[in-house]
Amino acid sequence: NAGVTQTPKFQVLKTGQSMTLQCAQDMNHNSMYWYRQDPGMGLRLIYYSASEGTTDKGEVPNGYNVSRLNKREFSLRLESAAPSQTSVYFCASSNRDSVREQYFGPGTRLTVT
Amino acid sequence: RKEVEQDPGPFNVPEGATVAFNCTYSNSASQSFFWYRQDCRKEPKLLMSVYSSGNEDGRFTAQLNRASQYISLLIRDSKLSDSATYLCVVNVLGGNKLVFGAGTILRVKS
Numbered sequence: 001n002a003g004v005t006q007t008p009k010f011q012v013l014k015t016g017q018s019m020t021l022q023c024a025q026d027m028n029h030n031s032m033y034w035y036r037q038d039p040g041m042g043l044r045l046i047y048y049s050a051s052e053g054t055t056d057k058g059e060v061p062n063g064y065n066v067s068r069l070n071k072r073e074f075s076l077r078l079e080s081a082a083p084s085q086t087s088v089y090f091c092a093s094s095n096r097d098s099v100r101e102q103y104f105g106p107g108t109r110l111t112v113t
Numbered sequence: 114r115k116e117v118e119q120d121p122g123p124f125n126v127p128e129g130a131t132v133a134f135n136c137t138y139s140n141s142a143s144q145s146f147f148w149y150r151q152d153c154r155k156e157p158k159l160l161m162s163v164y165s166s167g168n169e170d171g172r173f174t175a176q177l178n179r180a181s182q183y184i185s186l187l188i189r190d191s192k193l194s195d196s197a198t199y200l201c202v203v204n205v206l207g208g209n210k211l212v213f214g215a216g217t218i219l220r221v222k223s
Contacts, residue, residue, distance in 0.1 A: 031209055033210075035213075040121065040215055041215060042115075042117070042200070042213045042214055042215035042216060043157070043200070043213040044213075045210055045211075048209070048210060050209055058210065090156060090157075094209075100145055100147055100159070100162060100204065100211075101159045102159075102211060104156035104157050104158070105156060106155070106156055107155075107156055
């Protein structure tokens with residue numbers, strides 16, 4: 001039981017490049033989330049998916065797209081990376097009835113130069 | 114104004130000390146409250162929920178003051194292993210999203 005896994009762990013991009021961050025969970029959770037964490041800002045919600053087949057914008061969705069591929073997987077895509085997207089990205093999942101406990105992946109440290 | 118505000122610290126305390134953190138939230142519709150813990154360069158993990166009547170979990174006590182819209186976390190007999198960032202987290206009624214504070218850094222020294 002791996003919990004929530006994320007790939008890659010580290011990535012350096014040049015401005016304008018694109019990439020997809022992958023996330024998978026094996027806990028049969030309905031809801032999945034993507035956050036970014038910046039110093040002094042706390043975790044900010046980018047997108048979330050309450051259930052398979054649905055996605056909704058969070059607090060900071062601009063510059064990102066997501067895909068809920070199936071119940072297990074929720075990917076985050078940066079179409080044209082910008083230096084302002086340098087951050088640590090966390091994926092999380094939770095049961096629909098227990099939003100209080102979100103289980104987080106280990107994070108992806110992204111640097112855009 | 115941030116929806117959840119915390120003193121960033123750091124709080125530097127000796128082993129065995131008692132330390133308390135406060136957190137304020139701005140949305141009066143907030144219904145559920147939590148403390149998460151985040152170790153350096155790791156993911157956040159749920160530490161404990163915060164109930165209206167206050168609750169304890171070993172050395173940790175959480176309290177909620179709805180009238181003043183603040184939450185507190187008290188740690189007694191601090192251990193070196195308590196060194197971490199403590200995140201105050203709020204859930205608004207009917208929502209399936211959590212709002213995280215920026216965190217308070219605790220450093221426990223021997």
